[in-house]
Every structure is written in structure tokens, then in C-alpha cells.
């Protein structure tokens with residue numbers, strides 16, 4: 001497979017070993033190919049207990065595993081400890097997206113990523129989460145830095161994966177690979193709120209497992 005031309009990326013302090021927290025194949029596709037093109041030695045860490053329901057979780061995870069296998073990238077499949085996620089989200093059920101619940105959600109995922117990096121010799125962690133234009137990059141970076149702070153041997157790489165055409169390549173790769181297109185952020189509350197918004201616009205509720213990039217009527221979203 002021919003990878004896009006990109007300027008060479010160098011992780012912080014010249015390290016070449018990275019643990020990439022991945023939320024799904026569409027968001028990580030460009031990040032993975034960018035790191036591959038730069039010869040970075042990386043491993044995918046899939047820890048997303050926020051994703052609900054389990055069917056959606058399996059769709060996102062299995063597709064990410066299949067894409068990693070294409071490049072022989074190691075894939076760490078971490079727990080689906082959704083009970084802990086719901087416990088931490090208690091009291092924040094009605095928070096809007098990009099609010100305190102999302103900070104908690106990023107914190108939880110990155111805390112586990114940073115711990116794994118510390119215990120397994122990864123000096124740098126980063127995430128595919130920030131490539132989505134629906135996310136607040138600063139909020140994500142702050143969570144990543146907070147998660148790495150207890151470990152002097154681990155740092156969070158705040159690289160902006162959207163820039164330099166990254167956002168566009170993310171769509172191109174998703175269409176090329178015909179990735180599953182999730183239509184909500186991931187948790188049960190984002191599913192509820194997205195459905196409420198769709199109904200207010202006269203649209204149907206989300207149907208899990210039916211939308212794929214590259215289909216004729218696929219919207220230009222990410």
C-alpha cells in the first residue's frame with residue numbers, strides 16, 4: 001500500500017517508541033499511517049470503556065484490530081470495564097459534550113494508557129482522539145498531560161494530527177478502507193443527545209452498524 005507523502009515526524013525528545021491510545025479505526029487511520037511513514041515504532045492501546053452499547057464497542061474495536069493487522073502493528077486490547085466508567089460519570093449524565101464528563105472520560109482512558117506505558121517501557125503516549133474536529137484539542141491535551149504527570153518516564157505527545165492535511169487524509173483513508181462510520185461520540189449519553197438532536201431535525205434515530213465510509217451518500221464528516 002502506498003502511504004501519503006508527509007514531513008517526517010519526530011516524537012518528543014527524539015524518542016521513537018510510542019504507545020498510541022486509539023478510539024477507533026477512522027480516527028487512528030491517519031495517525032497510524034503518519035507514524036508508519038516516519039518509521040516510528042508504535043503499539044496501539046485500545047481502552048475505551050465509554051463506548052456503548054457493546055455491539056458498537058465491538059464494531060469499533062474489531063475494525064481497529066483488522067486495520068492494525070494490515071501493518072503488523074501490535075494491538076493491546078484492554079478491559080471493557082464499563083461499570084467503572086459509569087461510576088465515574090455519575091452526576092455528569094446531563095453534561096454537554098466537551099464538558100466535565102468528557103474530561104473525566106479522557107482522563108480515565110489516558111490514566112490507563114500512561115500506566116501501561118510506564119509499566120512497559122513506552123516513553124511517549126499520544127492519542128487519535130484529537131484528530132476529530134468535534135473534539136476540543138486543548139481539553140484532550142490537558143487530560144493527556146495530567147495522566148502522564150505521575151510518571152517521570154512517560155510524556156504525552158500533544159501533536160496536532162489535524163494539521164498539514166491530516167483531517168483530509170483521515171477522510172480519504174476512511175473511504176479507501178470503507179471503515180464503519182460511527183454517528184455519535186461513544187457513550188450512552190452522547191447516543192441519547194445525538195438522537196434527540198436528530199429527532200428535532202426530523203431525522204431518524206441512529207441505527208448501529210449500518211453506515212460505512214465510501215458509500216454513495218456518505219457525508220463528509222469525521
Ligand code: SF4
Pocket residue numbers: 050051097098101102103105106185186187188189190
Ligand atoms: S461524549 Fe464522548 S468524550 Fe464525552 S463522555 Fe461521552 S464518550 Fe466520552
